[in-house]
Amino acid sequence: QVQLQESGPGLVKPSETLSLTCTVTGGSISSYYWSWIRQSPGKGLEWIGYIFYSGSTNYNPSLKSRVTISVDTSKNQFSLKLSSVTAADTAVYYCARDYPYFDSWGQGTLVTVSS
Amino acid sequence: DIQMTQSPSSLSASVGDRVTITCRASQSIRSYLNWYQQKPGKAPKLLIHAASSLQSGVSSRFSGSGSGTDFTLTISSLQPEDFATYYCQQSYITPHTFGQGTKLEIK
Numbered sequence: 001q002v003q004l005q006e007s008g009p010g011l012v013k014p015s016e017t018l019s020l021t022c023t024v025t026g027g028s029i030s031s032y033y034w035s036w037i038r039q040s041p042g043k044g045l046e047w048i049g050y051i052f053y054s055g056s057t058n059y060n061p062s063l064k065s066r067v068t069i070s071v072d073t074s075k076n077q078f079s080l081k082l083s084s085v086t087a088a089d090t091a092v093y094y095c096a097r098d099y100p101y102f103d104s105w106g107q108g109t110l111v112t113v114s115s
Numbered sequence: 116d117i118q119m120t121q122s123p124s125s126l127s128a129s130v131g132d133r134v135t136i137t138c139r140a141s142q143s144i145r146s147y148l149n150w151y152q153q154k155p156g157k158a159p160k161l162l163i164h165a166a167s168s169l170q171s172g173v174s175s176r177f178s179g180s181g182s183g184t185d186f187t188l189t190i191s192s193l194q195p196e197d198f199a200t201y202y203c204q205q206s207y208i209t210p211h212t213f214g215q216g217t218k219l220e221i222k
Contacts, residue, residue: 035211045159045202045213060210061116094158100206101149103170105158 002027004095004106012089012113018082022095022106029053029076033098036069036080039108040091050098051078085113117141117205121214127222132193136217138186138203147207150179150188153216154199162201163188195221 008020022034036048049059051069059067063082071078082089090113096102118141128134138148146166151159161170163179166186176191190197198221203214 044215045204047209047211047213050209058209062210096158098211099164100147100211101161101164101204102151102159103161103164105160108158 002097002104004097004104006093006095006106006109008109008111010110010112012085012111013115014086014113015084018080018085018089018093018111018113020080020093020095020109020111022078022080024076024078024097029071029073029078033100034071034078035096035098035102037094037096037102038091039094040088042088043091046091048080048082048093087113089113116210117144117208117212119203119205119212119214121201121203121217123217124215125218125220127220128193129222130193130195134190134193134219136188136201136203136219138181138188138214140184140186140205143183144205144207146182147205148179148181148186149204149206150177151202151204152197152199153202159202193219 003025005023012018030053033050035050051057051071066083068081092108094108095106097104120139122137148166150163153159162177167179178189200216200218
């Protein structure tokens, strides 16, 4: 059973870059798509984007100009960078396996944007 | 983007009740519709994929149906652990989009 775990700072200052990493255990990151999803009270569940183990990506157009998702197959990890954050980016961020349904999720990590 | 609209937004029911939640897509998504259950402080859990396929390990109390634009999630006999928020999600086209959620509460 694959397991995912998000890690990264829980507090980010406005205008800075949010950086999170998802570590996959219990299975290989290869041969699957991997997504980032966030959840805030104001906007519900929002898909941010996915990456294939080969490195190809697909981003939500609403965030595309600020998002970068990357993968490190040697570490069985994939990462999210979201630039120029504002208070509206405050949310719980989840990583998930995209199959294309989300069948495995991390526990989620709360990221607060505040000075 | 494809808009997903769930109804009702909230629902009160009793243990043993049969409950149906509806999800409507703004355009046809064929059968690319998934259902999730979320409890407070936890990640969503996949219940149903491809409109009607029960995820491994999920109780057979849960069933899904529909295609095109209209879908339903049915819980045949509510158990105490079923009180949670339910979301639909389309995986037909990116950006993947979710419904706003249906909160199922104990009557």
